[in-house]
Amino acid sequence: MAKYTLKRLGMALITLLVIASLTFLLMNSVPGSPWLSEKSPSQVTIDALNEKYGMDKPVIVQLGKYLENVVQGDMGVSLNMQKNRPVVDIILEMFPVSASIGFIAIIWATLVGVTLGCLAAYNRGTWVDSLLRVVCTLGISMPTFVIASLLLLTFAGANEALRFFPTIFDASLGAKAYVLPCLALGLYPMCYTARQTRSSMLDALGQDYITTARAKGLRSPAIIFKHALRNALIPVITYLGPQIAFVFCGGFVTEQVFSIPGLGRYFIQSILNRDYPVIMGTTIFLAAFIILMNFLVDVLYKVVDPRIRFEGGGK
Amino acid sequence: MSNTEDKKLLEIKDLKVSFFTPAGEVKAVGGISYDLGYGEVMGIVGESGSGKSVEAYSIMGLLQSPGKVIGGSISFEGEDVLSYDKNQMIDFRGNKVAMIFQNPMTCLNPVYTIGNQLIEALRAHNKEISAHDASKRAMEMLELVGINNLEKRMKQYPHEFSGGMRQRVMIAMGLICSPKLLIADEPTTALDVTIQAQILEIMKDIQKKTGMGIIFITHNFGVVAEICDKVSVMYAGRIVEQGKVDDIYYKPAHPYTIGLLRSMPRVDAEEYERLIPIDGTPVDMCCPPEGCLFAPRCEKCMQICFKKVPPYAELGDGHRSACWLRVQEQMSGKEEQDNG
Numbered sequence: 001m002a003k004y005t006l007k008r009l010g011m012a013l014i015t016l017l018v019i020a021s022l023t024f025l026l027m028n029s030v031p032g033s034p035w036l037s038e039k040s041p042s043q044v045t046i047d048a049l050n051e052k053y054g055m056d057k058p059v060i061v062q063l064g065k066y067l068e069n070v071v072q073g074d075m076g077v078s079l080n081m082q083k084n085r086p087v088v089d090i091i092l093e094m095f096p097v098s099a100s101i102g103f104i105a106i107i108w109a110t111l112v113g114v115t116l117g118c119l120a121a122y123n124r125g126t127w128v129d130s131l132l133r134v135v136c137t138l139g140i141s142m143p144t145f146v147i148a149s150l151l152l153l154t155f156a157g158a159n160e161a162l163r164f165f166p167t168i169f170d171a172s173l174g175a176k177a178y179v180l181p182c183l184a185l186g187l188y189p190m191c192y193t194a195r196q197t198r199s200s201m202l203d204a205l206g207q208d209y210i211t212t213a214r215a216k217g218l219r220s221p222a223i224i225f226k227h228a229l230r231n232a233l234i235p236v237i238t239y240l241g242p243q244i245a246f247v248f249c250g251g252f253v254t255e256q257v258f259s260i261p262g263l264g265r266y267f268i269q270s271i272l273n274r275d276y277p278v279i280m281g282t283t284i285f286l287a288a289f290i291i292l293m294n295f296l297v298d299v300l301y302k303v304v305d306p307r308i309r310f311e312g313g314g315k
Numbered sequence: 316m317s318n319t320e321d322k323k324l325l326e327i328k329d330l331k332v333s334f335f336t337p338a339g340e341v342k343a344v345g346g347i348s349y350d351l352g353y354g355e356v357m358g359i360v361g362e363s364g365s366g367k368s369v370e371a372y373s374i375m376g377l378l379q380s381p382g383k384v385i386g387g388s389i390s391f392e393g394e395d396v397l398s399y400d401k402n403q404m405i406d407f408r409g410n411k412v413a414m415i416f417q418n419p420m421t422c423l424n425p426v427y428t429i430g431n432q433l434i435e436a437l438r439a440h441n442k443e444i445s446a447h448d449a450s451k452r453a454m455e456m457l458e459l460v461g462i463n464n465l466e467k468r469m470k471q472y473p474h475e476f477s478g479g480m481r482q483r484v485m486i487a488m489g490l491i492c493s494p495k496l497l498i499a500d501e502p503t504t505a506l507d508v509t510i511q512a513q514i515l516e517i518m519k520d521i522q523k524k525t526g527m528g529i530i531f532i533t534h535n536f537g538v539v540a541e542i543c544d545k546v547s548v549m550y551a552g553r554i555v556e557q558g559k560v561d562d563i564y565y566k567p568a569h570p571y572t573i574g575l576l577r578s579m580p581r582v583d584a585e586e587y588e589r590l591i592p593i594d595g596t597p598v599d600m601c602c603p604p605e606g607c608l609f610a611p612r613c614e615k616c617m618q619i620c621f622k623k624v625p626p627y628a629e630l631g632d633g634h635r636s637a638c639w640l641r642v643q644e645q646m647s648g649k650e651e652q653d654n655g
Contacts, residue, residue: 208421214377215416216436216488217409226435230426305426306472 004310008298012291019287020070020280024063027279034079034274053079055276066280075284076277081270087281091263095285097171098255098262102247104178105186109243113190114229114236117197121232122224124202132194139191148184148257155180169260185254189243193236200235204228234305241297245290322393324496324528325351325374330387332366332373332552341600343369345552346387353495356522356529358539358560360575361549364597367532368417370549371498374530375414376404391496410440413489417501419481423473429484430469433457437491456487459524460517479510483517490521496528503538515541536579540564545633548572551598551608558634568628568636570613607639615640 035046050056054065069076075087082090120132139147156167165180166173204210205228213227248264255265263282270278302308332344344366351357359367372378374389374396389396391411399407416422424432433453438444444452454465460483462468473481482502489497499518503511519542522529531543539546539560546563548556548571556569567573574593595612598604604611610620619639628641 208416208418209424211377212416212422212485212488213424215375215408215414217405217407217439218435219405219439222435222439226427227424231424306428307425307474 001310008295012288012295015291016284016287017067020067020284021063023280023283024066025059027274027276028059028062030274032274034276036274037080070284075281078278079275080273081266081275081278087277090266090278091281091285094261094263094266097260098248098251098264101178101181101185101254101260101262102244102251104182106189106244106247108182109186109188109190109247110193110240113193114197114233116190116194117236118201118224118229118232120194120198121201121205129198132198136191136194139187140195142187144184144188144253145257147187148180148254151180151184152257169258181254181258181260184257185247185251189247192239192243196236196239197232200232201228204232207231230304234301237297237300237304240300241294244293244297248286248289323350323390324353324355324392325530326388326390327370327374328388328390330370330373330389331385332369332378333383333385335381335383336601339601342603343382343552343600344373345603347547347549347552347554348387349547349554349557351496351528351530354522354526354528355545356531356543358543358546359530359532359549360534360536360539360546362534362597364600365549366552367534367549368500371414371500371530371532374498375408375412377408377414406440409436409489409494410492411494412496412498413492413494414498414500415482415485415489415502418505419478419485419502420505422485423476423481425473428470428472429457429476433469433484433488433491436488440492452491453487456491457484459490459521460484460487461513462487478506479513482506482510482514486514486517486521490525490527493525494527496530498530498532500532501534502531504533504535511538518542536564536575548575551600551603553608553637555609555638556634556636558630559632562630562632562634566630566634568630568634568641569609569638570615570640571609572636607637 033046035041035049041049047056054062057065066076073088075091077084077086078090116132116136120129123129152167155162156165157163165176169181170177205224207228210223210227213223218227251262252264252268254260255262256268259265263286266278267282267286269275270282302310327350328348329346330344330348331342331346334341334343347366347370349357359370361367369378369382372382373384374391376396376399378384384397391407396407423429427435430450430453433456434446434449437449437452441449450469454469457465457468462480462483473484476484486502502518503514506514515538518529521527522542529542531539533539543560545559546557547554548563548569550571556563556567556572558568563572564576567576571593574591577591578593580590593612594614598608598611604621605624606622607613607616607620607625610616613620617639623639625637625639625642627635627637628645629635630641
């Protein structure tokens with residue numbers, strides 16, 4: 001396990017290095033600069049600013065310097081959005097907001113998705129199955145911004161009777177503020193999980209060990225929840241990694257629609273403003289986060305399926 | 316003593332099982348009857364698709380839709396199994412009758428330990444037993460089927476066992492509640508020959524110790540000779556011949572049985588003797604022909620064979636054969652007796 005973790009850590013560092021370098025080069029090749037706004041400063045000012053922030057040097061030198069700083073824990077300061085505030089500070093302020101919404105969304109999506117998937121598999125071919133199929137197909141094919149806008153229109157719109165929730169995210173309102181964003185964000189992963197669970201559950205229910213379990217005289221709940229579900233969860237977990245990534249990246253749209261002061265929304269704004277250190281910081285942070293989540297999912301695999309071994313090959 | 320001898324362990328009368336597929340009704344089992352006494356071992360022999368497994372699954376109530384028992388009766392110790400409700404069926408399965416399957420590689424749940432699955436089988440029918448006692452009983456069963464290193468083995472997962480070892484575990488799991496009947500659905504088919512012999516040895520051994528009845532489903536006559544007291548030969552969902560093992564081997568009375576025996580390698584064969592296969596293919600059970608279902612492949616078939624289903628000709632000592640040849644022989648024999 002320790003050896004495996006080390007190996008994964010090494011691969012993660014290489015991945016991060018590649019992502020950081022690519023982003024840096026790409027960002028610099030896009031036209032525009034952090035100093036341009038409605039009132040363009042004079043060329044002299046721009047040159048002075050460039051020199052101050054080390055942006056007068058060749059890109060490759062800048063990249064080297066940046067990476068050196070990052071290794072030392074310094075991600076630079078914001079250039080224009082929150083002038084001279086350390087990027088690390090900004091991330092630490094914004095991320096908890098995104099993470100709490102993402103976390104709630106993925107939890108409800110997984111719980112409800114797995115339950116509905118089991119329900120559909122158990123009632124295969126009946127109206128329950130058909131209804132769930134329609135709902136899930138809708139949930140998967142509707143873009144997040146449509147769902148988010150629909151939710152807003154319905155539960156925070158003109159209709160007084162239905163206006164339960166605030167239009168604009170306000171953390172001080174507590175749970176009320178979280179309901180719509182978490183619903184909107186979790187719907188796609190929920191539907192996806194439900195479909196995935198349904199098919200892997202049907203697969204598991206057709207396996208020989210289910211016949212064995214029935215021949216042993218076990219009751220249906222034991223057969224479904226003990227024998228079938230655990231096996232059915234293995235493919236579901238495979239999708240959990242990318243789904244967590246989706247919830248945190250797809251959060252961009254949700255955060256925009258609900259005006260949530262989260263990292264995703266800030267990330268987009270930083271790109272529009274060419275706030276180079278913020279772009280770099282959020283990119284590296286999100287990449288590292290996704291890598292970590294994928295690692296945790298792989299560990300979860302091992303918990304569910306004893307056939308998986310981390311070391312020395314094996315099945 | 317006499318009481319148990321009178322009462323049969325299992326009596327099947329005219330059992331009919333059909334699968335209702337979109338293409339029509341497939342009569343997988345078309346009316347079979349047999350009985351099994353306490354401690355008897357019966358072999359059911361037949362080729363793939365002859366309805367052997369379907370028949371076994373219906374005894375256990377394990378038939379899945381679209382399969383359905385459409386007629387006949389199954390009685391176990393005098394109780395009508397087909398009329399059992401859900402709870403009675405659950406109590407029946409695994410407790411009074413256990414079943415082991417063809418493919419030990421896929422029959423154990425890969426994500427639970429052997430110990431867990433064994434104890435689960437026991438606890439399904441014995442709720443009061445303590446964890447410690449259950450685990451002890453599970454280890455006893457593993458020992459009985461010849462597995463060593465019990466403490467360690469109990470904590471291992473199925474993928475850490477070989478095919479032969481897994482089949483041993485399956486047997487241990489089947490027998491953990493001391494059932495009176497074990498249905499073995501081709502338990503040795505997926506194993507290589509040396510392991511087959513070991514598994515048969517274990518089953519024979521345990522059968523002697525526990526005195527349980529066994530229904531041994533196989534397509535291998537050699538295996539039948541090893542373990543069974545009597546044999547039913549199935550073809551296209553019907554039992555074509557039934558009798559004691561020796562009768563079937565030395566006095567086969569149905570052309571299908573004769574064909575099966577001829578197509579099997581023998582130790583006492585002449586050096587260059589070839590095996591003789593049975594020509595043709597099994598009938599399509601979707602639209603079976605009239606008369607004897609084996610007639611199209613039978614080298615001795617007569618006109619009547621295509622018209623009427625042959626009744627059983629009783630050949631004595633429980634040996635019977637559903638073939639017009641035997642029926643006619645008997646009839647002419649009777650006439651001769653009458654004349655003489």
